[in-house]
Amino acid sequence: MLDPVARRVLDAPLARVAGALDRPWLSPDRLTALGLALGLGSAAAAAVQQWAPALVLWLVSRLADGLDGPLARRRRTAGAAGDAGSGGFFDITADFLVYGSTVLGVAIGTTRGFDAPWEPFAVVLLAYYVNGTAFLAFSSIAERAGRQLDDGRSLSFLGGLAEGTETIAVHAIWLLLPAVAWQVAWVWAVVVALSAGHRMLIGYRSLR
Template sequence: MLDTYARRLIDPPLNAAGRRVARLGITPDQVTLAGLALGLVAAATIAAGAPHWALVPLLASRLLDGLDGAVARATRKSDYGGYLDIACDFLFYGAVPLAFVLADPEANAVPGAFLLASFYFNGTSFLGYAILAERHGMETAAQGSKSLYYSNGLLEGTETILFFVLLCLLPESFPPLAWTFGALCYATAALRLLAARAIFAERTRRR
């Protein structure tokens, strides 16, 4: 829900930084993998019981996640680069809740499982929508120039990052926060399914 507004703020400085990074000969895929590495470092730090310290690599990871696209736009975008980016994003999104479960299994196991299941459902609805959108020739630039169709929803990347930051600041509140965010993820996926039914059924009838 906030990604469109966030892109308006971060795209200009990211694009400028992306051009500078591209001139150094660094590839978008290298930036993507560096971002994933930092994200996994953040997850490991959370699992070790130091969520406040995890904020630095976590935020640096998400900065690189935005920078890889800017480097690609400054050089040459590739289908594989977009694929690698989304795969790394999903691994990062799963690693952080898992880290909180590992840090305190007794308190966090059940809400963590609920949250991870909601991510699974939401991610599937997102990627399935992108496949259908590609088949119907749909395009969007609301979340910036992407290698696949990005359908909007109640919860997007910006909200997820803010949620992770809140978890790191308030680790003792993981259970209620996980239940709440997970429920909103289920709602996001359900609304996406309803939207897909309306949009793609109409497009199919027009063929």
């Protein structure tokens, strides 16, 4: 829901940072790999209840993830060789791995440190699974049907209540306030489930 607003606010600053980082040795895929490594580090830190390092690693990971796209677009504009398809594939799979790992890391850390229930985090993972399936299936079928949505990203994204901006914020809240993370997880699971249902409905109607 907040992604369009976030892109309008952050696109120009991220493009400037990408320009400053534009060096031959730093490719968009390497930035994606850096974001993946930092995200997995955040999940591991959360699992052992190192909440402050986990929060820092999470935020820096998402910054790296936000810079790979602007750097790739800058390279394509300059005529540099590169494959937007493989980069987009790596980016989305890395995002899913980081999101799922972070949920698992927070679940492990809070159940051990605060005797919190694990069930809300399991429901979040289920909601992520359905939500991701809905928009990835739509993107694939829409492209084959010539109905893709072009907003500058590699995939056709159907909007919803739960998008990247909200996910970054909720995961940061978990790491900032781990004692109440499981309560937040219940609310987040409902939001993601509603978003998944909305994407299923809109995607079905759009492809009819």
